[in-house]
Amino acid sequence: MNSLESEGVQQFLRDYADCLDQDRLEEWPEFFAEDGCYLVLSRENLALALPAPIIYHYSKGMLIDRVTAIRDALTYEPVYTRHIISNATVKQSAPGGCTARSNYSIYQTTLEGRTRLFGVGEYQDEIVLSANGPRFAKRTVIVDTFAIHNLLAVPL
Amino acid sequence: MNSLESEGVQQFLRDYADCLDQDRLEEWPEFFAEDGCYLVLSRENLALALPAPIIYHYSKGMLIDRVTAIRDALTYEPVYTRHIISNATVKQSAPGGCTARSNYSIYQTTLEGRTRLFGVGEYQDEIVLSANGPRFAKRTVIVDTFAIHNLLAVPL
Amino acid sequence: MNSLESEGVQQFLRDYADCLDQDRLEEWPEFFAEDGCYLVLSRENLALALPAPIIYHYSKGMLIDRVTAIRDALTYEPVYTRHIISNATVKQSAPGGCTARSNYSIYQTTLEGRTRLFGVGEYQDEIVLSANGPRFAKRTVIVDTFAIHNLLAVPL
Numbered sequence: 001m002n003s004l005e006s007e008g009v010q011q012f013l014r015d016y017a018d019c020l021d022q023d024r025l026e027e028w029p030e031f032f033a034e035d036g037c038y039l040v041l042s043r044e045n046l047a048l049a050l051p052a053p054i055i056y057h058y059s060k061g062m063l064i065d066r067v068t069a070i071r072d073a074l075t076y077e078p079v080y081t082r083h084i085i086s087n088a089t090v091k092q093s094a095p096g097g098c099t100a101r102s103n104y105s106i107y108q109t110t111l112e113g114r115t116r117l118f119g120v121g122e123y124q125d126e127i128v129l130s131a132n133g134p135r136f137a138k139r140t141v142i143v144d145t146f147a148i149h150n151l152l153a154v155p156l
Numbered sequence: 157m158n159s160l161e162s163e164g165v166q167q168f169l170r171d172y173a174d175c176l177d178q179d180r181l182e183e184w185p186e187f188f189a190e191d192g193c194y195l196v197l198s199r200e201n202l203a204l205a206l207p208a209p210i211i212y213h214y215s216k217g218m219l220i221d222r223v224t225a226i227r228d229a230l231t232y233e234p235v236y237t238r239h240i241i242s243n244a245t246v247k248q249s250a251p252g253g254c255t256a257r258s259n260y261s262i263y264q265t266t267l268e269g270r271t272r273l274f275g276v277g278e279y280q281d282e283i284v285l286s287a288n289g290p291r292f293a294k295r296t297v298i299v300d301t302f303a304i305h306n307l308l309a310v311p312l
Numbered sequence: 313m314n315s316l317e318s319e320g321v322q323q324f325l326r327d328y329a330d331c332l333d334q335d336r337l338e339e340w341p342e343f344f345a346e347d348g349c350y351l352v353l354s355r356e357n358l359a360l361a362l363p364a365p366i367i368y369h370y371s372k373g374m375l376i377d378r379v380t381a382i383r384d385a386l387t388y389e390p391v392y393t394r395h396i397i398s399n400a401t402v403k404q405s406a407p408g409g410c411t412a413r414s415n416y417s418i419y420q421t422t423l424e425g426r427t428r429l430f431g432v433g434e435y436q437d438e439i440v441l442s443a444n445g446p447r448f449a450k451r452t453v454i455v456d457t458f459a460i461h462n463l464l465a466v467p468l
Contacts, residue, residue, distance in 0.1 A: 017259075083259065105419065109300040113303040115273060115276055269457055273429070
């Protein structure tokens with residue numbers, strides 16, 4: 001994997017965070033391959049080798065359904081989101097593919113301008129390099145923080 | 157924009173944060189072009205298309221005045237500042253210029269060693285590449301967190 | 313220092329954080345040269361030119377002893393750790409060596425999934441580029457946050 005491809009993947013990881021921070025939810029499924037998976041696991045379950053996911057979507061169609069549900073059905077306190085991403089490491093796994101891991105801390109701010117830490121954790125990614133750019137074959141979110149009330153409402 | 161220029165801009169963004177964290181306020185105006193602008197906007201006002209800035213300085217002279225005011229006139233609790241910058245994306249806009257955006261979280265620590273989150277938000281930048289290195293033609297700080305008591309006292 | 317070497321050092325800084333986050337403490341001394349130093353200083357003492365370190369280990373053997381003490385002797389609440397590293401700047405200092413600085417914010421999460429900010433601060437590093445890769449000749453941790461109860465228990 002040359003440095004240009006590696007930088008392209010790093011930019012892809014940043015674009016994903018920006019998409020969510022800017023509430024462009026409708027674009028979120030586009031970061032995934034057609035049969036891409038999105039999983040959320042608690043770190044404690046992972047450590048105990050109990051990898052029952054909190055959330056498991058295994059196709060782009062399920063992600064699109066999720067966005068529709070959020071936009072149409074769910075009601076929750078409106079907040080602004082801010083992702084801080086660090087420690088991104090990208091490694092080639094096979095021709096046309098790579099793995100990545102990175103840490104996140106996510107903040108939510110109410111409309112009154114009060115900010116709280118929403119949670120910290122880790123992304124573990126399997127990425128395919130398609131003609132249209134990188135796409136997630138599998139994005140696993142390991143959440144350290146799971147004592148949070150609206151975890152299921154928003155993509156991480 | 158080649159990768160060397162891009163890395164130079166990324167370093168410039170880091171140097172800005174380090175300057176503020178190290179309380180070298182007198183150097184802060186030097187990050188701006190002579191007619192450079194420094195704006196602080198609340199995210200809520202931006203979302204409502206009410207872009208009335210909280211702060212608007214439109215020349216390096218105004219920034220120098222600001223530093224003088226902070227050093228000579230303002231009294232506030234002394235704190236140490238720490239900037240965490242992430243998601244920095246740099247794009248060429250025109251020959252000799254580029255745009256950038258990045259996220260920040262800023263912490264303040266009292267002299268007793270107690271740390272609080274000061275705020276999170278985003279930088280949106282217009283940068284000129286001068287003979288002396290990059291300079292801000294316009295740095296806009298979008299603050300998510302505005303329920304804070306000493307926002308006006310310190311540059312972000 | 314070419315960009316490949318610089319990226320190698322940046323990766324080394326990320327690997328250090330990952331090692332601690334993944335509780336691979338036994339590997340922690342391996343990031344240091346045989347006569348490598350590990351110091352923890354409070355930012356306040358540094359500002360007052362009172363550089364009495366909170367912690368000062370000046371050989372890899374002392375670091376190994378430290379790990380043994382943590383594993384065998386200390387008892388403290390088990391937590392998950394998460395490092396957010398940013399603003400990493402790497403500069404060549406001499407042939408075969410470089411200096412680096414970076415900011416950190418560290419979070420701890422209890423087994424119940426509740427997260428608290430453990431502290432923020434800065435790394436100041438002297439690094440040697442050995443045949444086996446980069447190693448710390450000296451890693452100084454400047455802690456902004458020192459009003460914390462278990463600072464001595466874990467490497468930062």
